[in-house]
Amino acid sequence: MNMIRLGDIAPDFSAESTEGSLDFHEWLGDRWGMLVSHPADFTPVCTTELGAMANYEEEFEARNVRIAAISIDPLKSHFNWIKDIEETQNARVDFPIVADEKGEVAKLYGMIHPNNDATMTVRSVFIIAPDKRVKLILTYPASTGRNFDELLRVVDSLQLTYYEYLATPANWKNGDDLVILPSVSNEEAERLFPKGFVEVKPYLRLTPQL
Ligand code: BEZ
Secondary structure: OOOOOOOOEOOOOEEEEOOEEEEHHHHHOOOEEEEEEOOOOOOHHHHHHHHHHHHOHHHHHHOOEEEEEEEOOOHHHHHHHHHHHHHHHOOOOOOOEEEOOOOHHHHHOOOOOOOOOOOOOOEEEEEEOOOOEEEEEEEEOOOOOOOHHHHHHHHHHHHHHHHOOEEOOOOOOOOOOEEEOOOOOHHHHHHHOOOOOEEEEOOEEEEOOO
C-alpha cells in the first residue's frame, strides 16, 4: 500500500474517465487539483456527494482548481450513475469520474484501507498545488459525506499560504484576520502587509484580510 504524505509529488497516472482518457499531471497543467475517491457507484451518500461536487464546480473553477472523482467501478457504470445523480441532485456532472477498475490509482494513492474494507476505496480527498505537491489529505469513512464548504475553505487557506506569507487560524473563514508566518520578521511584515498587523505575542501576529 502506497503512503502519500503532505509535500509529496502527487503520483501521475493515465486512466479512462467519463470525460475521456485522463493523463493526470497533463490534465492538471499549472492549475490546482482536487481528487476525491468514493467507495462505489449507486450508493446513497456518494450520490449526494457527487451532486454537491458538481454544484460546487464553479466555486472550484473560480479558485483555479480542477476537480475529479474516482472509484473502482467501470466506465459504463459511471455513465449510468451520472444519470441518477443529475436526476436526483439537481446537478450537471461534467467533471471527470475516473474508472479505476483494476484499483491501480487507488493503490498509488493509498485509497484502500484493507482493515476497513478490502474492496472499496475510502472517501479520500487530495488537494494538489500547481507544483504537483500534495497540500491536503483527508480521509472519511463511507458513512460520512464530505463537506464541500470546508473543502473550499481549505483551498482558500492553502492558496493564501502558497502565494503569500500567511496562514489561517482556527475556524478561519474568508474575510477573517490572517496569521503572519513566524518566518517573517516585523520589518518584513510592515512592508508586506500595508494594512498593518497586531502583535498579540511575538509569535502570534494578525493582519486583516480585507
Ligand atoms: C454510500 O455512499 O452511501 C455508501 C458507500 C459505501 C458504504 C456505505 C455507504
